[in-house]
Amino acid sequence: MTETQSDAGPRRPVTLDDVARHAGVSQPTASRVLNGSDRKVAESYRKRVMDAADELGYTPNLAAQAIARGTSRTVALVISGISDPYFSAMAAAIMRQAESAGLRVSIAVTERSVDRELELVRELRGQQPRAIILAGTGYVDPPSGDQLVEELRRYEETGGRVVLISRSDLPFETVTFDNHEGARQLAVELAVLGYRRALVLGSATPLLSMQQRVEGFVAGLAESGADGVETVVRHPEFSWQGAREHILSLDENELQRLQLVFAITDDMALGAIAGLRDRGLRIPDDIAVAGFDDITTLRDVVPPLTTVHVALDEVASEAIERALNPASSDRTVPAYPIIRASTPAIEAPAL
Amino acid sequence: MTETQSDAGPRRPVTLDDVARHAGVSQPTASRVLNGSDRKVAESYRKRVMDAADELGYTPNLAAQAIARGTSRTVALVISGISDPYFSAMAAAIMRQAESAGLRVSIAVTERSVDRELELVRELRGQQPRAIILAGTGYVDPPSGDQLVEELRRYEETGGRVVLISRSDLPFETVTFDNHEGARQLAVELAVLGYRRALVLGSATPLLSMQQRVEGFVAGLAESGADGVETVVRHPEFSWQGAREHILSLDENELQRLQLVFAITDDMALGAIAGLRDRGLRIPDDIAVAGFDDITTLRDVVPPLTTVHVALDEVASEAIERALNPASSDRTVPAYPIIRASTPAIEAPAL
DNA sequence: TTGTACGCGTTATCAT
DNA sequence: ATGATAACGCGTACAA
Numbered sequence: 001m002t003e004t005q006s007d008a009g010p011r012r013p014v015t016l017d018d019v020a021r022h023a024g025v026s027q028p029t030a031s032r033v034l035n036g037s038d039r040k041v042a043e044s045y046r047k048r049v050m051d052a053a054d055e056l057g058y059t060p061n062l063a064a065q066a067i068a069r070g071t072s073r074t075v076a077l078v079i080s081g082i083s084d085p086y087f088s089a090m091a092a093a094i095m096r097q098a099e100s101a102g103l104r105v106s107i108a109v110t111e112r113s114v115d116r117e118l119e120l121v122r123e124l125r126g127q128q129p130r131a132i133i134l135a136g137t138g139y140v141d142p143p144s145g146d147q148l149v150e151e152l153r154r155y156e157e158t159g160g161r162v163v164l165i166s167r168s169d170l171p172f173e174t175v176t177f178d179n180h181e182g183a184r185q186l187a188v189e190l191a192v193l194g195y196r197r198a199l200v201l202g203s204a205t206p207l208l209s210m211q212q213r214v215e216g217f218v219a220g221l222a223e224s225g226a227d228g229v230e231t232v233v234r235h236p237e238f239s240w241q242g243a244r245e246h247i248l249s250l251d252e253n254e255l256q257r258l259q260l261v262f263a264i265t266d267d268m269a270l271g272a273i274a275g276l277r278d279r280g281l282r283i284p285d286d287i288a289v290a291g292f293d294d295i296t297t298l299r300d301v302v303p304p305l306t307t308v309h310v311a312l313d314e315v316a317s318e319a320i321e322r323a324l325n326p327a328s329s330d331r332t333v334p335a336y337p338i339i340r341a342s343t344p345a346i347e348a349p350a351l
Numbered sequence: 352m353t354e355t356q357s358d359a360g361p362r363r364p365v366t367l368d369d370v371a372r373h374a375g376v377s378q379p380t381a382s383r384v385l386n387g388s389d390r391k392v393a394e395s396y397r398k399r400v401m402d403a404a405d406e407l408g409y410t411p412n413l414a415a416q417a418i419a420r421g422t423s424r425t426v427a428l429v430i431s432g433i434s435d436p437y438f439s440a441m442a443a444a445i446m447r448q449a450e451s452a453g454l455r456v457s458i459a460v461t462e463r464s465v466d467r468e469l470e471l472v473r474e475l476r477g478q479q480p481r482a483i484i485l486a487g488t489g490y491v492d493p494p495s496g497d498q499l500v501e502e503l504r505r506y507e508e509t510g511g512r513v514v515l516i517s518r519s520d521l522p523f524e525t526v527t528f529d530n531h532e533g534a535r536q537l538a539v540e541l542a543v544l545g546y547r548r549a550l551v552l553g554s555a556t557p558l559l560s561m562q563q564r565v566e567g568f569v570a571g572l573a574e575s576g577a578d579g580v581e582t583v584v585r586h587p588e589f590s591w592q593g594a595r596e597h598i599l600s601l602d603e604n605e606l607q608r609l610q611l612v613f614a615i616t617d618d619m620a621l622g623a624i625a626g627l628r629d630r631g632l633r634i635p636d637d638i639a640v641a642g643f644d645d646i647t648t649l650r651d652v653v654p655p656l657t658t659v660h661v662a663l664d665e666v667a668s669e670a671i672e673r674a675l676n677p678a679s680s681d682r683t684v685p686a687y688p689i690i691r692a693s694t695p696a697i698e699a700p701a702l
Numbered sequence: 703t704t705g706t707a708c709g710c711g712t713t714a715t716c717a718t
Numbered sequence: 719a720t721g722a723t724a725a726c727g728c729g730t731a732c733a734a
Contacts, residue, residue: 013509026705057505062477063414064727067710088439107458126413154408158364270651297648300621377721415711418726
């Protein structure tokens with residue numbers, strides 16, 4: 001009497017064993033045909049196994065594979081958020097690159113909390129991913145780096161790889177944009193266009209990469225050789241709202257004197273624009289605005305926003321590359337300014 | 352002679368066995384303390400295990416847990432893309448809800464290909480997730496639904512749950528927005544504002560939810576009781592570019608006659624605006640525009656775009672809910688119009 | 703080339 | 719309450 005599967009109730013998933021039995025071969029043989037890399041299987045067996053797998057709808061149990069192989073084809077991506085246009089673009093780029101490298105990506109969201117990040121890394125270690133990519137940036141609470149570093153080190157010791165994107169605050173391999181140089185070049189070009197007096201919106205959260213943008217911009221404007229350069233650096237909350245609110249809180253006289261607002265991200269630049277408009281200023285007639293990142297959203301913004309373009313795909317590809325290979329050194333991907341209508345040429349001020 | 356770990360080379364990850372040995376208890380006991388739900392362990396043992404785990408930096412191997420328990424706390428999200436503002440917001444909402452339900456989310460991106468979707472579902476089955484949530488929509492190639500359905504059915508038979516979001520083209524539980532009603536109400540409100548002659552931008556890809564938006568809008572305008580209603584429905588490529596290009600290809604006379612463009616998504620509405628501006632039209636002075644979804648991007652768009660708001664969090668929460676519990680019936684979440692400056696009141700045409 | 707036997711890290715069943 | 723022991727599904731030496 002053959003034992004037939006009853007139609008009721010949740011059946012058990014089809015296993016390799018089932019396939020092997022159905023094909024009349026041993027389990028290892030089925031394994032070799034379906035998952036193994038060496039193809040030392042007779043064609044007749046091969047076909048029977050394939051057919052059986054197809055008929056039964058077999059799918060390898062990834063967990064079992066991972067545990068048997070001791071390694072998985074998953075990389076974990078830890079990111080601040082996913083609804084933010086910049087980060088979602090970054091996540092998309094990484095998933096694209098990962099996929100073409102035959103990797104799965106497991107995304108974990110920090111919500112801009114260091115504690116959460118630590119917790120996540122700990123949990124991710126349990127997934128035994130091939131690599132952990134930290135693309136987060138922008139924390140609400142102060143860095144508790146030590147524990148995080150320790151956790152990551154432990155992970156590395158067990159063969160995992162750690163890659164940082166756009167942040168170099170931890171002692172691990174990093175791939176970043178050339179934040180300083182990008183911002184510097186932007187400032188130089190803006191100086192040529194006649195801009196002298198700028199408000200720079202940095203980040204209240206101390207982030208190295210963001211600080212570099214601030215410093216690059218200030219340096220660029222200063223070294224332009226132009227007379228009458230004035231830069232005021234402020235550090236509102238690191239968000240659209242933060243930028244907008246800071247603009248709203250600005251002293252009227254101070255605002256009047258400004259020719260330009262440079263925000264360290266497009267997101268903040270857009271928040272600044274919102275604030276400026278709330279105060280009755282027209283862009284760029286009354287005041288110019290520039291950002292950084294060149295997010296997709298900009299295509300729908302009027303006037304077109306001057307910004308610094310960053311090659312997400314290149315960074316993502318480098319990151320994946322380093323996630324797989326022992327790698328050698330850090331990498332800096334160029335960033336270059338794109339002048340658009342939000343910063344037209346103006347007359348150099350008479351002073 | 353104690354066997355000491357050498358400092359060189361990748362160490363093996365710390366296992367439950369290591370912890371147990373270090374604490375001088377059996378493996379099952381360690382398991383009960385660290386992962387088991389029943390806490391029938393003496394306090395002294397309990398503490399020793401905890402300490403050992405902490406000291407060694409133990410993290411449970413999720414793959415091993417999954418295989419031993421026969422179930423995981425992961426849900427798989429299949430989505431069209433992640434860089435699109437609507438989908439990234441949807442993904443974010445789902446991750447939020449999932450997290451507060453103690454679930455991990457594994458995201459897979461379709462890239463708008465049905466073949467890819469099928470492939471993904473097959474692969475996802477291997478991850479043995481608790482549920483598979485399909486939030487994709489918008490396919491480039493024609494639906495090969497049968498195979499997909501079969502694959503999903505097989506998954507369900509093994510105890511997995513399948514939940515559809517914003518699409519009801521497959522015979523599985525669905526949670527959708529009230530696309531028809533939302534669009535209908537929008538049309539009614541616009542009719543009140545004086546709009547009569549509208550171009551409706553649908554989708555070349557036949558998607559039920561999108562078709563409902565088209566039909567709802569057309570119906571709403573028709574039933575408004577106003578005289579001289581004219582609606583033209585077109586089906587450009589389902590994207591920003593598709594909408595823009597369609598506008599650019601429009602006959603000059605036809606364009607002149609229009610009072611309003613309604614696009615089935617904000618994304619397309621923004622593309623339409625870009626096209627209209629390229630043709631020298633001002634919004635809303637020369638022509639009004641309305642969209643659907645109420646994506647975040649809209650906060651930076653001028654003029655503020657009239658649209659239909661959808662409660663992503665509610666949908667996400669419903670989806671997660673259904674992903675966990677056997678569930679009962681489909682759910683439709685309301686969508687309501689938001690009138691903004693892109694569709695000001697106009698005089699009813701003299702005809 | 704194919705099959706037997708064992709190990710991967712964990713949970714679950716069952717004595718003790 | 720605790721500890722042997724058997725699964726879970728798969729990969730892989732090793733033997734045949």
